[in-house]
Amino acid sequence: MNTHSLVSIEDYTKEEILEVLKLASEFEANPNQRLLEGKVVASLFFEPSTRTRLSFETAINRLGGRIIGFTDASSSSVTKGETLKDTIKMVDNYADLIVMRHPVEGAARYASEVAVHPILNAGDGANQHPSQTMLDLYSIYKTQGTLENLDICMVGDLKYGRTVHSLLQAMSHFHPTFHFVAPESLQMPEAYKLHLKELNIPYYEHTELDEVIAKADILYMTRVQRERFADPLEYEKVKNVYILRNAMLANAKDNMRILHPLPRVNEIDVDVDENPKAYYFEQARNGVYARQAIICKALGLK
Amino acid sequence: MAKKELQVSAIENGTVIDHIPADKLFDVINVLGLAKVENAMTLGINLKSTKLGRKAIIKIWDKFLEDDEVNKLALVAPSAKINIIRDYDVVEKKMVKVPEKVEGIVKCMNPKCITNHEKVRTKFAVVNASPIVLKCHYCEKLTDQNHMEMI
Numbered sequence: 001m002n003t004h005s006l007v008s009i010e011d012y013t014k015e016e017i018l019e020v021l022k023l024a025s026e027f028e029a030n031p032n033q034r035l036l037e038g039k040v041v042a043s044l045f046f047e048p049s050t051r052t053r054l055s056f057e058t059a060i061n062r063l064g065g066r067i068i069g070f071t072d073a074s075s076s077s078v079t080k081g082e083t084l085k086d087t088i089k090m091v092d093n094y095a096d097l098i099v100m101r102h103p104v105e106g107a108a109r110y111a112s113e114v115a116v117h118p119i120l121n122a123g124d125g126a127n128q129h130p131s132q133t134m135l136d137l138y139s140i141y142k143t144q145g146t147l148e149n150l151d152i153c154m155v156g157d158l159k160y161g162r163t164v165h166s167l168l169q170a171m172s173h174f175h176p177t178f179h180f181v182a183p184e185s186l187q188m189p190e191a192y193k194l195h196l197k198e199l200n201i202p203y204y205e206h207t208e209l210d211e212v213i214a215k216a217d218i219l220y221m222t223r224v225q226r227e228r229f230a231d232p233l234e235y236e237k238v239k240n241v242y243i244l245r246n247a248m249l250a251n252a253k254d255n256m257r258i259l260h261p262l263p264r265v266n267e268i269d270v271d272v273d274e275n276p277k278a279y280y281f282e283q284a285r286n287g288v289y290a291r292q293a294i295i296c297k298a299l300g301l302k
Numbered sequence: 303m304a305k306k307e308l309q310v311s312a313i314e315n316g317t318v319i320d321h322i323p324a325d326k327l328f329d330v331i332n333v334l335g336l337a338k339v340e341n342a343m344t345l346g347i348n349l350k351s352t353k354l355g356r357k358a359i360i361k362i363w364d365k366f367l368e369d370d371e372v373n374k375l376a377l378v379a380p381s382a383k384i385n386i387i388r389d390y391d392v393v394e395k396k397m398v399k400v401p402e403k404v405e406g407i408v409k410c411m412n413p414k415c416i417t418n419h420e421k422v423r424t425k426f427a428v429v430n431a432s433p434i435v436l437k438c439h440y441c442e443k444l445t446d447q448n449h450m451e452m453i
Contacts, residue, residue, distance in 0.1 A: 008442065083420055106416035106440025125414050127441055191444060 004298045005112040005119040009130040009166045014173040016297075017137060023293035023302060024138045024286070027062075031289065035301045036065030042095035043069035044087070045122070046078060046102040051262065052122050055284075056099050056131070059291035068095060088114045097299060118298040126162050132261055133166040135290040139283040140171075140218055143257040147171070153179040153212050155242050156222035156267060158188040163261045164222060168192055178203035179212045183238045186224065209242050214251040219244070221260045221267055221280075239265075246271040259283055310346040310359050317367045318385040319360040319375070324348050327358035329378040332452045333407055334371055341365045354381065373401040377408060377434060377450065400431040408436060411449040415441035424453070 005011070012020070027033070041060045045053055048071060060067055068091075070076045077087065084107055091098060092115040100108055101122040108121035108128070123129040141147055152171060154164045158180055168178065168188075178196065180188045180203060187205065196203050206212050213219065221244060229235040243266060244258070260268060260280040272278050296302040322330055327347050331337060342363040351357035366386055375382050376398045386394040404426045410417045417424045417440055426436035426445065433447040 084416070085420065103414075104416050104419050105412060105414045105443070106422075106438065109440045110416045110420070110422055125441070127443075 004300065005108075005121075006130050006294055006298060007108045007112055007119060007121045007124075008128045009133045009170045011130070012170075017134075017170060017173065020134060020290070020293045020297055021138050021141050023296060024134075024289040025142075026302075027289040027292040028286075031062050031292070032064075033062075034064030035296060036060060036063035036299075039065045039096045039299070040094060041065045041067055041295070042091045042098045042100075043067050044076075044091065044098060044100040044102075045069070045071050046073045046076070046084075046100070046107075048072045049101050049123060051284075052101060052129075052131075055287040056120075056122060056291050058288050059295060060099075062288065063292055063295065065295075069099075084111065085114050088119075091115075092117055097295065120294060120298060123162075126160060128166060129162055130166065131287070131291050131294055132163055133170050134294060135283065135287040136163070136167050136220075136259060136261070137170055138286050138290045139257075139259055139279060142286065143279060144217055144255060147174040149175050149177075150217040151177045151179065151215050152218045152220060153181065153216035154188075154220045154222070155181040155209060155244075157186045157224045157228065158182040158222075159186040160225070160228045161222045164188075164220065165192060167220065168196075172196070172199055172201060176201060179206060179215065180204070181206045181209050181212060181242060183207070183241045185234065185238060209244065210248060213248060213256075214253070216256050217253065219252075219256060219258045221258060221264070223260075223263070223265055223267055243267055243269060244272055245269045246275055249275060249277060252277060309349050310344050310361060312390055313344070313361045313363050313387055314390055315388050316341070316361065316363045316365055316386075318387060319362075319367075320357070320383045320385065321351065321354060322358040322360065322379045322382050323354055324356035324358050326379045327360070329452055330358075330360065330375060330382070333374045333378050334367075336360070336362070339365065367396065369396070370401070372396050373399055374407060376400040377404065378452065380432070380434075400428055400434060402428055404428060404436055407453060408445065409451040409453050410438045410441060410443065411445040411451070412438065412441050412443040415443065417441075 088111045097118055099120045099122050102124050105125035105127040108124045112119040158164050224239050226235050256277055257279040258277055344361045346359040348356045384396040385392045406423045416422055425439035429435050429437045436445045
């Protein structure tokens with residue numbers, strides 16, 4: 001197994017997180033640096049994810065690298081019954097770095113044990129999506145000037161949302177206070193609350209969105225995903241419980257910013273978009289800089 | 303005083319695994335791979351036990367369990383007691399200790415885990431000893447005692 005892969009956000013120490021954020025800010029100041037000149041990066045999307053793929057491929061292009069790969073499994077030999085192991089072994093012969101998205105959980109960890117070259121996990125089922133976490137951290141760092149001692153309010157699907165779980169793990173290094181706002185059926189799983197208790201990190205659970213907005217430094221909104229529900233009636237019950245509207249932001253702190261991993265459906269009303277506290281579109285742009293930094297760290301280029 | 307008659311006869315040399323909960327006998331056989339061992343073996347099941355109600359016992363002739371084999375027992379029968387027998391006498395008692403890592407024995411309970419899709423040897427870290435909770439090295443999901451299934 002190679003040690004430069006990024007499979008889970010827990011693969012990074014606190015120091016490595018800070019190092020990558022610093023690198024990301026260098027790329028933001030100067031995005032076009034031909035550090036990947038002469039290198040080939042494989043972009044293997046075993047399930048489609050246009051947003052993540054375009055972000056990674058933009059990062060690779062801005063670094064002057066070449067890309068090989070596929071955008072969904074139907075255009076790969078997976079349809080012929082090839083195992084993940086064999087696909088990775090083959091691509092590992094061609095490329096210097098492998099970016100992969102896979103619907104099966106743990107696929108990226110397994111690939112990192114099979115491949116000689118580093119693996120960057122671009123999402124493995126409901127498990128991890130560490131480059132998303134790094135761009136979230138970079139967005140928080142940029143807007144607050146620090147990661148330390150912040151009030152982070154997480155809203156929506158806290159049960160199945162992998163982005164909130166990874167963000168919780170990563171922020172745990174920086175003395176946060178968490179506020180969880182979720183309907184009964186979508187609350188933060190016990191395992192994560194236990195993790196916070198062990199680390200003495202305070203958290204509060206709320207059922208009303210209004211009561212926490214004034215406390216938050218970061219308001220992290222998430223989408224309630226239809227595909228998580230076996231019973232469509234359950235989905236109908238909870239999908240509209242938390243909708244953020246501009247009028248609700250009157251008492252928010254000046255430094256407060258609204259984040260969302262996107263795509264949104266209706267959980268943030270479009271009337272919020274013009275509010276200077278809305279940060280979700282800039283957040284997406286930060287993804288390119290964060291991914292440039294992650295790629296360079298994996299290849300030891302900077 | 304007459305010696306109390308044993309429900310399962312004594313062995314001369316080997317290992318006795320006693321105090322196995324009756325419903326865990328086959329899990330113990332499985333986890334230790336005893337089905338493939340050629341040594342003589344006597345098995346007792348549904349024997350009376352003051353502690354467990356009904357217990358099972360395994361006596362294996364001329365086989366002495368190693369520590370890592372003993373630790374595998376912690377996953378299925380933490381109450382088990384191991385006696386090493388030489389010349390009909392107990393010469394050593396081994397304690398069952400929960401290992402830090404569990405590899406290739408337990409199935410991950412997450413149906414979406416790579417280990418349930420491809421031929422990958424399972425690996426877990428033990429995150430809690432009693433009751434046992436395992437964290438999958440691959441999908442990072444937890445498998446607890448109630449959902450533990452042996453491979």
